Amino acid sequence: MKISGEVRWTIDGLTMEPRLVMLLESIARLGNLQAATKVTGLSYRHAWGLLEAAANQLGEPLVVPQQGRGTQLSPLAERLLAGLVDASGPLAAAIREAEARLHATLETALPSAPAKAxxxxxxxxxxxxxxxxxxxxxxxxxxxxxxxxxxxxxxxxxxxxxxxxxxxxxxxxxxxxxxxxxxxxxxxxxxxxxxxxxxxxxxxxxxxxxxxxxxxxxxxxxxxxxxxxxxxxxxxxxxxxxxxxxxxxxxxxxxxxxxxxxxxxxxxxxxxxxxxxxxxxxxxxxxxxxxxxxxxxxxxxxxxxxxxxxxxxxxxxxxxxxxxxxxxxxxxxxxxxxxxxxxxxxxxxxxx
CATH class of the missing domain: 3.40.190.290 (D-Maltodextrin-Binding Protein; domain 2)
Structure with missing residues (x-):
């Protein structure tokens, strides 16, 4: 049995999907959208679609192409990413503990569950x-x-x-x-x-x-x-x-x-x-x-x-x-x- 929880934020109607957050983190590290898509496993078209949808919802772009220097996060995206990391960090341990408790409860309630991986x-x-x-x-x-x-x-x-x-x-x-x-x-x-x-x-x-x-x-x-x-x-x-x-x-x-x-x-x-x-x-x-x-x-x-x-x-x-x-x-x-x-x-x- 595999149980996992996650923190998901919604900002002005925009749901910050894990894929979008991972993409922003990779762009911040690599400074290149093409390289970020390879690390995250997203196609270039899909990644650009996520960024465009977010920009339309928030009213401002999340990335700024730099001529000859790849792609950088916009000031909004930088503050958004920093805020998400700061807010989500303290919740991670609580989620892991809740996962363990739920797993223990269901394991005894479902003795005929499929074999563990x-x-x-x-x-x-x-x-x-x-x-x-x-x-x-x-x-x-x-x-x-x-x-x-x-x-x-x-x-x-x-x-x-x-x-x-x-x-x-x-x-x-x-x-x-x-x-x-x-x-x-x-x-x-x-x-x-x-x-x-x-x-x-x-x-x-x-x-x-x-x-x-x-x-x-x-x-x-x-x-x-x-x-x-x-x-x-x-x-x-x-x-x-x-x-x-x-x-x-x-x-x-x-x-x-x-x-x-x-x-x-x-x-x-x-x-x-x-x-x-x-x-x-x-x-x-x-x-x-x-x-x-x-x-x-x-x-x-x-x-x-x-x-x-x-x-x-x-x-x-x-x-x-x-x-x-x-x-x-x-x-x-x-x-x-x-x-x-x-x-x-x-x-x-x-x-x-």
Whole structure:
């Protein structure tokens, strides 16, 4: 059973749909309507229709095209977005608590409800996003997939808010130093981990690599604008680790504080011209027709309690992950290599 609530505001008859709010947030970050449509999954025509309808209702435009500089939010849209964020924030926790109470009430009232979906909290990944699509069009194996930072995923697993947590670690000397940051979440005796696949992380740069970037150290050069991942994400942990290895301070990277929450958003930011480089997976760069400079290989893991692994809902999901169809899908993504059959081991083995 899946229950979700949301805050929805109406202003002078205009209902602020979640899609419209997401679109405005993306335009504010990227400064480009085309890039914002790719991040939000809206067609350009649909996105422009939402903006026009809102402008007609409010009597003022929400975006202002800038000749040669993309698209910016109008002063009204900037204040509107800031107000929505400020007003909605305090309500989020109350909504989550209400969802949990309603779920508990209905779960006891409906003992014959359909089997629960496997709940997976995972660090953002294109292969897992494709897996969700594969399951939806296949035999209907239920999956509830949420993308967030690696540390947040492992914390959710410890709090029993999910069945499986997805996280990743680079394959580099002294990786145990980085793995140590995960120790508080991986030291549970009943926890098991299995490697799903390997990925290539590196620098996403514009086609032709006009800034001639070839290594992490090049990001500190004058005139290079960088876009980062959010704190707590596995990619941010990896990037910070590589910076430390190079003896570079975050302050030496112009744009270090410019953050996005997915590999796709980082790639879209570079593709829009708002940044010269980002750090992320090769597959996301290729989807935006960007050039890519490989830097490091990494292992992507699933973590779960041994008792959870015996649950039927999770067994069905893991069978699909080991299927030839998913293995082929993974190997078809740029920079990916499937690990084959899942080999579940005590989580402490990867801590070094």
């Amino acid at each position: 496997a709940v997976v909290h995972a660090s953002h990944d294109l292969a897992l996003a494709r897996l969700r699509e594969l399951l939806q069009t296949g035999h209907g194996t239920p999956l509830e997939l949420h993308f967030q930072g690696s540390l947040d995923c492992l914390a959710a697993l410890r709090r029993k808010q999910c069945d499986v947590a997805g996280f990743h670690l680079p394959v580099v000397p002294e990786a145990s130093v980085l793995a140590a940051q995960l120790r508080p979440w991986l030291r549970m005796k009943s926890l098991r981990v299995a490697r799903l696949f390997d990925r290539t992380q590196g620098l996403m740069v514009a086609t032709g690599n006009p800034k001639r970037l070839s290594a992490i150290a090049d990001l500190a050069r004058k005139g290079v604008r960088f876009v980062n991942r959010q704190p707590g994400s596995g990619t941010r942990l990896c990037f910070d680790f590589l910076l430390a290895q190079q003896g570079l301070r975050p302050g030496a990277i112009h744009g270090y504080a410019h953050e996005e929450f997915t590999h796709a958003a980082v790639a879209a930011t570079v593709a829009s011209g708002m940044a010269d480089a980002g750090f992320g997976i090769e597959a996301a760069a290729r989807e935006q027709d960007l050039a890519f400079v490989p830097v490091v290989q990494e292992h992507y893991y699933f973590a779960a309690r041994s008792t959870t692994l015996r649950q039927p809902r999770l067994h069905a999901l893991l069978v699909r992950i080991e299927s030839p169809a998913f293995q082929k899908l993974v190997n078809g993504l740029a920079g990916y290599r499937a690990a084959g059959a899942l080999d579940w081991r005590p989580a402490t083995e990867i801590l070094g």
